Amino acid sequence: MLDYIIVGLGLSGLAVTSHLGKRNKSFRVYENLSQKSSLVAGGIFNPVILKRFTLAWNADEQLKMAIPFYQQFEEKYGVKLLYFWDIYRRFNSAEEQNNWFDAADKPGLGNFLDTQLIKEINPHVYADYSFGRVSSTGNIDTEILLNEYRNDLEKRDVLKYERFDYNQIITEANHVSYKGEKARNIIFCDGFGLKRNPFFNYLPLHGNKGEYITIFSEELKLDKAVKSSVFIMPMGNDLYKVGATYDNVDKTPSPTVDAREKLMSQLNKIISCKYEVIDQVAGIRPSTADRKPLVGRHPKIANFYCCNGFGSRGVLIAPSVSKELVEMIEDNKELSPEIDLKRFTRKHFKGD
Ligand SMILES: Cc1cc2nc3c(=O)[nH]c(=O)nc-3n(C[C@H](O)[C@H](O)[C@H](O)COP(=O)(O)OP(=O)(O)OC[C@H]3O[C@@H](n4cnc5c(N)ncnc54)[C@H](O)[C@@H]3O)c2cc1C
Numbered sequence: 407m408l409d410y411i412i413v414g415l416g417l418s419g420l421a422v423t424s425h426l427g428k429r430n431k432s433f434r435v436y437e438n439l440s441q442k443s444s445l446v447a448g449g450i451f452n453p454v455i456l457k458r459f460t461l462a463w464n465a466d467e468q469l470k471m472a473i474p475f476y477q478q479f480e481e482k483y484g485v486k487l488l489y490f491w492d493i494y495r496r497f498n499s500a501e502e503q504n505n506w507f508d509a510a511d512k513p514g515l516g517n518f519l520d521t522q523l524i525k526e527i528n529p530h531v532y533a534d535y536s537f538g539r540v541s542s543t544g545n546i547d548t549e550i551l552l553n554e555y556r557n558d559l560e561k562r563d564v565l566k567y568e569r570f571d572y573n574q575i576i577t578e579a580n581h582v583s584y585k586g587e588k589a590r591n592i593i594f595c596d597g598f599g600l601k602r603n604p605f606f607n608y609l610p611l612h613g614n615k616g617e618y619i620t621i622f623s624e625e626l627k628l629d630k631a632v633k634s635s636v637f638i639m640p641m642g643n644d645l646y647k648v649g650a651t652y653d654n655v656d657k658t659p660s661p662t663v664d665a666r667e668k669l670m671s672q673l674n675k676i677i678s679c680k681y682e683v684i685d686q687v688a689g690i691r692p693s694t695a696d697r698k699p700l701v702g703r704h705p706k707i708a709n710f711y712c713c714n715g716f717g718s719r720g721v722l723i724a725p726s727v728s729k730e731l732v733e734m735i736e737d738n739k740e741l742s743p744e745i746d747l748k749r750f751t752r753k754h755f756k757g758d
Pocket of ligand 1: 414568598617718719
């Protein structure tokens with residue numbers, strides 16, 4: 407009898423299984439490569455919401471846990487995953503500058519927002535109203551992380567690359583059976599795949615499509631990450647990630663011409679030099695109505711759990727939220743009410 411079956415190995419499945427592994431719990435993971443959100447993510451960790459200059463939900467605490475969480479994989483696999491750099495927020499008006507100063511005075515934000523404005527960061531980046539610097543930010547290479555982790559689990563024979571067929575689960579009194587294998591619990595980390603999950607698809611997971619382009623520019627020579635209407639992230643070798651789009655309507659997995667043109671049009675308003683688009687990726691963010699994760703136990707089936715709803719902040723959210731879920735199952739600890747999927751049960755669950 408296994409301790410757990412896990413469905414999905416994006417950032418959620420990785421964080422959940424990593425916490426389970428530390429407790430020597432046995433598990434089998436199913437992954438069918440149907441969703442790409444974690445793989446294509448820019449991997450940025452940034453506690454500040456750069457549109458409104460507010461602190462993202464619990465971001466300070468999440469950041470403290472996330473850095474060592476990802477560093478352990480750097481050490482384990484001997485690869486570089488974490489990059490620390492500052493974000494330069496490009497202001498569009500004097501009003502935005504004033505809002506920045508107001509925000510920097512607020513508790514918590516002062517640690518991240520520099521009140522010294524920067525006039526120019528690069529001759530090819532337009533800056534009518536200067537830049538504000540956000541510190542304690544950076545990115546993780548989610549593609550390398552997931553590839554290393556998946557290879558590791560595959561070698562240990564605990565990962566199956568196949569579609570998990572929700573219709574084949576048999577629920578028994580104290581365990582579940584799936585294709586002849588028994589497990590005490592099952593945790594669904596299926597991202598936007600939750601829409602096809604008959605046990606949890608009553609939850610209000612909306613999904614938001616995001617696309618990035620990668621550009622090559624010999625002229626630009628930008629060594630800083632810039633946030634304006636788009637994010638420009640230097641990747642070295644004259645390559646830059648530019649994105650991402652937010653689309654609540656299109657839920658198809660492929661990159662679109664529309665998104666590419668939109669990103670290029672926004673980029674053309676920020677930089678003045680030539681570039682070439684060399685790649686484009688897309689994924690569906692598992693976003694929720696109230697922008698909080700969907701974590702917890704199924705309202706009717708005691709050993710069914712969900713760890714989802716990370717929206718556009720999976721890098722910061724995954725390590726701490728998955729830990730809470732594992733502590734809830736293994737140590738009977740209460741989940742924080744704001745992440746507990748119970749908050750939607752009464753309104754959305756029609757199982758009564
Ligand atoms: C373009 C883009 C840029 C982003 N940039 C950032 C960023 O810079 N910083 C940040 O923090 N977040 C970012 N995000 C958001 C981040 O990617 C998500 O919050 C996070 O990856 C969600 O992780 P997840 O594991 O819940 O979902 P997913 O990554 O979607 O993983 C779910 C997994 O379950 C698998 N699965 C689903 N159904 C089944 C099934 N039936 N059988 C087997 N396997 C199944 C899927 O194949 C998938 O691998 C970005 C997202 C996008 C799309």
